[in-house]
Amino acid sequence: MPRSFLVKKHFNASKKPNYSELDTHTGSLDRRVIISPYLYESYPMPVIPQPEILSSGAYSPITVWTTAVPFHSPLPNGLSPLSGYPSSLGRVSPPPPSDTSSKDHSGSESPISDEEERLQSKLSDPHAIEAEKFQCNLCSKTYSTFSGLAKHKQLHCDAQSRKSFSCKYCDKEYVSLGALKMHIRTHTLPCVCKICGKAFSRPWLLQGHIRTHTGEKPFSCPHCNRAFADRSNLRAHLQTHSDVKKYQCKNCSKTFSRMSLLHKHEESGCCVAH
DNA sequence: CTGGGGAAGGGGCCC
DNA sequence: GGGGCCCCTTCCCCA
Numbered sequence: 001m002p003r004s005f006l007v008k009k010h011f012n013a014s015k016k017p018n019y020s021e022l023d024t025h026t027g028s029l030d031r032r033v034i035i036s037p038y039l040y041e042s043y044p045m046p047v048i049p050q051p052e053i054l055s056s057g058a059y060s061p062i063t064v065w066t067t068a069v070p071f072h073s074p075l076p077n078g079l080s081p082l083s084g085y086p087s088s089l090g091r092v093s094p095p096p097p098s099d100t101s102s103k104d105h106s107g108s109e110s111p112i113s114d115e116e117e118r119l120q121s122k123l124s125d126p127h128a129i130e131a132e133k134f135q136c137n138l139c140s141k142t143y144s145t146f147s148g149l150a151k152h153k154q155l156h157c158d159a160q161s162r163k164s165f166s167c168k169y170c171d172k173e174y175v176s177l178g179a180l181k182m183h184i185r186t187h188t189l190p191c192v193c194k195i196c197g198k199a200f201s202r203p204w205l206l207q208g209h210i211r212t213h214t215g216e217k218p219f220s221c222p223h224c225n226r227a228f229a230d231r232s233n234l235r236a237h238l239q240t241h242s243d244v245k246k247y248q249c250k251n252c253s254k255t256f257s258r259m260s261l262l263h264k265h266e267e268s269g270c271c272v273a274h
Numbered sequence: 275c276t277g278g279g280g281a282a283g284g285g286g287c288c289c
Numbered sequence: 290g291g292g293g294c295c296c297c298t299t300c301c302c303c304a
Contacts, residue, residue, distance in 0.1 A: 177290085178290060178291075179285085181290090181291085182284085182285085182291095183284085186283075186284080200282085200283090201283075201284090202283090202284095202292090202293090203292080203293080204292090204293065204294065204295095205281095205282065205283075208281075208282075209281080209282080212280080212281070226279095228279085228280085229280080229281085230280075230281075230282090231295075231296085232295090232296070232297070232298085233279065233280065233281080235296085235297090236278080236279080237278080237279075239278095240277085240278065240279095256276095256277085257277075257278080258277085258278080258298095259297090259298075259299095260298075260299065260300085261276075261277065261278090263299095264275090264276080264277095265276090268275085268276095
């Protein structure tokens, strides 16, 4: 079973190692890998089969998620006026501070946005309130009634903005067709190695695989002249030369050259012991 | 058991 | 929008 189907574990997605120093260590390395013409001459890129993903049944566009605002439902708790429901009637209570579900469209770290401030000023002006219509926050369409806006959001705008593209081979969903196409390649595996027949989802994966046959190792360690076929493997190797390991156990402060080694260490019971 | 190398996959960015 | 590439991550294997 290809690893692509394994569930990805995000132990700490926010902790990203800084590899910026790699360039200084490998200053002589060209950032663009020059693939030997030999590879392309002897092993031309495979013809990608007709993309099944483009067939009409490949995906199901506009899959309305069940989180859409129910028609004629009361305002969901935590739904702010910025969600398209003007608070001119004074019915909308501010979302509870602990509610994190309403952060979907909030890119601002400030608890009070400019739009909220403008709304506050409007609230102080009754004439402005009267002139206010029920406006969709997604497409700016205005409606004279709240129910009209709610129906619009349920049947059109929310469905459009939250449409998903479902893989017909598995239950994964993607927000864009491009992402779905890329994913489906992990099922169809259109790039086949002509030497061993192993199939890959992307051409560059095949190129990397072909290096295992040719022995080409374009990435050299500047410290020990050891060569690698994969840049990421060189990067991991460079950590072995470093006195300061990037991955540290937060309990015992022991450091590791790889995150996977830290994970092993943590799973072995260090964190439990402390 | 630990550390390291090899191989591979997915997401994201750029052109 | 698609391809190429990079980065990060994971798994397997071995010393």
